[in-house]
Amino acid sequence: MIITVMFIAEIVVVILLYAAPNTIQDAILDVLYESLKNYNGLGNFDTTTLGWMFFMKEMNCCGVYGYWDFSMTHSDDWRKPGLVSTKLDAPIICCVKEPLSPSKADTSCARKETFDIHTQGCFGAVWDVIMGNSLYTGIVFSVAFVFQLLLIIFSCILIARNKDKSKLAGACRWIRIGSHCLVCVVENA
Template sequence: MGALTFVGRIVLVVLNIIFILTSLALIIGGFILKFGNEVLRPRIESVLDDIENAAQSVYSDSSFNLDDFDYSALVSDLAIAMICVGFALLAVSFLGCFSACCNISTLALVYAIILIALFLGQVVLIILIYASPDTFKTHLNSKLVDSIDKYEGLRGTTTTSMGWNFAMQQYSCCGANNYADFENRGTWKTSSTDGVNNLTPTTCCKTLPSDTSGKSACAGDATDTSYDTTAEIESLSNLNNGCTDALWKSVINDQNAKYIPVIKFCLGAQLALIIFAILIFKDRGITGGLI
C-alpha cells in the first residue's frame, strides 16, 4: 500500500466521522423541531406574549391565549428536510468510512461518484443562491402570497395565521411584498378579527397597540379617503417592508460571515474525500480489494 493511500484512508475515516456526527446532529435537531414544541416555545415566548396581550387589550377578550400554539407545526417542513438530509448524509458518510476502514475499492469508487454528484450539485446551488437570488426569492414570495388566503388576523390561532403574526413582528415586515398583499385575501377583515376598515393587519404595526385607538393609528383606515393613509401611518407601521426580502436578508445575507467558512470547509473536505477515495480505488491492484 502506498503511503499516500494510507494517509488517504486515515483522512477518509476522520472526515467521515465528523460528517457522521454532523448528520446525527441534523437528525436530532430535526426531531426536536418536529416534536419538541415545549423545548422551542421559550425561544419565541416574548413575541407570542406581545401578540396575546395586544389581542386581549384591543378586543377586550381576556379569554384569548396562545397556550396551545404548536410552533413545531410551523417548522414541520424544515424539520422533515433536516431529518431526510441527516439520514442521507449518515448513509454516505458510513459508506465512505466503511470503504476506507476495510479498503474495499469498489465501495470507494461508488462513494467517490456519489460525492462528485453531490459536490457539483452544491456548487450549482451556492452559485444560484449568491449570483441569482431572485430564482429562490421568487419561489419563496409566491408561497408566502398564496398562504395569505388562510390568514385570519391578530386573533387567528391557525398555524398560518400565527406564522404570519410571528414573522411580521419578528422581522418587522408586512405581507410578502407589502401591505397590499392582504387586500381581498384571507379572512382577517371579514371575520372582524382585525377590524373591517383596517388598511393593514394589526401585526404590521411596529409596536403592537394596547387599545382600539392605537390599532387605528398604526393599522390605518382603508375607508377614509380624506388623507393619504399610507403616509399617515408609515412612521408607526411596517406596511411597505416585505417579508420576502426581510426573511432573505435575515437568513441569508446577514449570516454570510457564519456560512462562508462552513461552506469553504465542507467543499474543501469533500474535494479531499473525492481525491482519496479515487486513490484507494486506483491502488486496488497493489492492495487487492473488491473489483
C-alpha cells in the same frame, strides 16, 4: 443513493443562490404569496397565520413586499379583529407600536389616514439577513454539508457491514429464547 442526490441538489441550490439569486427568489416569492393568502390575523391559531405573525413581529416587517399584499388573502378576518367595527387597511401586527386592545381608537395605526406601520416587506427583511451576512451563511451551509457528507459515509459503511452479515442469513437456524427474543445459531456447512 437518495441521500447523495439530496446532497448534490443542495449544492446546486447554494450555487444558484449566489450565482442566479432571481431563480431562488422567484420560487420563494411564489411560496410566500400562496401562504399569505391563508393569513387570518389576530385571534386565529392556524400555523400559517402564526408563522406570518411571528416573522412580522420579529423582523419588523409587513407582508411580502408591504401591507398591500394582504388584499389577496382568502379571509377578511384580519380586517376586523376582536371588537373593531370598521375595517383595517393593514394587519395590527404590522403596527410599529402594537395597540393594547383591539378597539377602534387603539387600532388607528392600521388605518390609512393614520398609518404607523412597518413599511419594509418581510421578504426583503429576511433576504437581507440571509444574504447580508454571507460569511455566517457560508459557515452554516458548510457545517450542514460536512454533517450530511458524514451521514452519507456512515450510511455506506453500515450498508457494507450489513451485506457481509447477510451472507450468514442463509446459514441461520432461528431459536426462540423467551417470548420475544430470536437468536440466530449458525450451523456449520
